[in-house]
Amino acid sequence: MNASTSSQILTAPALYEQVAERLRARIFAHELPPGGWIDEQALTQEYGISRTPLREALKVLAAEGLVVLKPRRGCYVTLLSEKDIDEVFPVMAVLEGKVAEEAARRITSAEFSRLAAIHEDLEQQAAANNADRFFEANQRFHKALQEIAGNSYLAHLIDDARKVIKLTRRDSLRLDGRLIQSLTEHREILEALQLKDPALAGQRMHDHLLSGRAALARLAVSP
Amino acid sequence: MNASTSSQILTAPALYEQVAERLRARIFAHELPPGGWIDEQALTQEYGISRTPLREALKVLAAEGLVVLKPRRGCYVTLLSEKDIDEVFPVMAVLEGKVAEEAARRITSAEFSRLAAIHEDLEQQAAANNADRFFEANQRFHKALQEIAGNSYLAHLIDDARKVIKLTRRDSLRLDGRLIQSLTEHREILEALQLKDPALAGQRMHDHLLSGRAALARLAVSP
DNA sequence: ATTCATAATTATGGATGCAGTATCATGCAA
DNA sequence: TTGCATGATACTGCATCCATAATTATGAAT
Numbered sequence A, B: 001m002n003a004s005t006s007s008q009i010l011t012a013p014a015l016y017e018q019v020a021e022r023l024r025a026r027i028f029a030h031e032l033p034p035g036g037w038i039d040e041q042a043l044t045q046e047y048g049i050s051r052t053p054l055r056e057a058l059k060v061l062a063a064e065g066l067v068v069l070k071p072r073r074g075c076y077v078t079l080l081s082e083k084d085i086d087e088v089f090p091v092m093a094v095l096e097g098k099v100a101e102e103a104a105r106r107i108t109s110a111e112f113s114r115l116a117a118i119h120e121d122l123e124q125q126a127a128a129n130n131a132d133r134f135f136e137a138n139q140r141f142h143k144a145l146q147e148i149a150g151n152s153y154l155a156h157l158i159d160d161a162r163k164v165i166k167l168t169r170r171d172s173l174r175l176d177g178r179l180i181q182s183l184t185e186h187r188e189i190l191e192a193l194q195l196k197d198p199a200l201a202g203q204r205m206h207d208h209l210l211s212g213r214a215a216l217a218r219l220a221v222s223p
Numbered sequence C: 001a002t003t004c005a006t007a008a009t010t011a012t013g014g015a016t017g018c019a020g021t022a023t024c025a026t027g028c029a030a
Numbered sequence D: 001t002t003g004c005a006t007g008a009t010a011c012t013g014c015a016t017c018c019a020t021a022a023t024t025a026t027g028a029a030t
Helices: A015-028 A040-047 A051-064 A082-106 A109-127 A131-149 A152-165 A178-194 A198-218 B015-028 B040-047 B051-064 B082-106 B109-127 B131-149 B152-165 B178-194 B198-218
Strands: A067-070 A074-077 B067-070 B074-077
Touching: A015 A040, A015 A051, A040 A051, A051 A067, A051 A152, A051 B051, A082 A131, A082 A152, A082 A178, A082 A198, A082 B082, A082 B152, A109 A131, A109 A178, A131 A152, A131 A178, A152 B082, A152 B152, A178 A198, B015 B040, B015 B051, B040 B051, B051 B067, B051 B152, B082 B131, B082 B152, B082 B178, B082 B198, B109 B131, B109 B178, B131 B152, B131 B178, B178 B198
Parallel strands: none
Antiparallel strands: A067 A074, B067 B074
16 A cells, blocks of 8 residues: 555656646645636646646546546636535544544553644644644644554545645634634643543544534635 | 536546546456556557556556556555555444444435345345345445435545455455344444434444454455 | 627647666676 | 676656647628
């Protein structure tokens, strides 16, 4: 499965991978707007490459759900409907819940200290009301938890789901009061981890994600 | 997201999709053995196509986890380790559990009748000790439940996970007594669905999947 | 003026060609 | 005989080219 991790990569990533990465960034930045058509020719000129690696990159992005390939009609940036979001979030909640559950089972005191340190950072960013840095620390927190859970397949699914969610520019953390609420929830999750209570940790993480979805719903559709 | 479903497909699938489908079949049949190298040139000759659509198909399969692309070294059929299987099954259990839970919430009496009919088929195949047809009916059962749950994203993840699991040729249903046990578990799931008890249905489906993993573990590594 | 048919243009999908690198074999030296 | 170096072979990755289908533009007829 993860044969790519077993053979350490010293070689430069293939061109189509680099292109895929750059396209992801542009999609998340909404520089390529959701629903928008992707002009292959323009991109090949811009990047100074041929269409072959670009098309391969688009296949990869399509598999990730970031773009949609319409046969004979081109490639379009995925446009998420409200229904789509309502489908992805519950799944995300279940997956993240599983991560927290498993992490609670396996967490060592050293790992807990590391998590607590990240949480400290969260507290500070929240105090400073810095949504960007809070978001970044939040990512680190969830990433660390994934490592502790030790299930790379599960982590991979979550990463993909998170990519899809990132297609919507809306950011619930910018909602007034959401930072504090998110922080409180994190604190409770951390507590469950300290208690090494898998069921509780899983439940709280699950609810935390759904709480994020609810916050998102409270935002206007386009900022 | 599912813009492909909104525009009904009257057009023939692209060549790379057809190729991907044929390759999947050959991988599942272990005609292309796990760990084995995929000879692009041989396949292009065999299929009478060029390398372009073939390579695009391989990108898709790589995203599904069926093959691994090693830069400058070619493409290899994914070789699952026991650890990989232990990672995928718990995730599968959680996802299928979520499906059952959601289905229990939404199921109508008509839908229940349809499920019950499929279950009847399962009973008969089990009585006839026909593992192949049991397997097929089993697929229909889970597919039907996915439709009732009504979360296409969730369904998609499960489909992908199932593909990965199919990489191992081992089939727990062939294990002596597993057919009966699986049937019993299905019966209990059905009961929970009739009771419209989401938590119970989810729990039982979850355990059902883990039970399948345990059965698999009891099999010899390679038949 | 509007609508439909037809032609021109453009973009997608697939085939082919070529450069660079990894693998394998052969040979030389220790 | 074993280890390493060097050259030959072959395959991957990217670029270019071509055919076909879709879209748009143009013009005619109602």
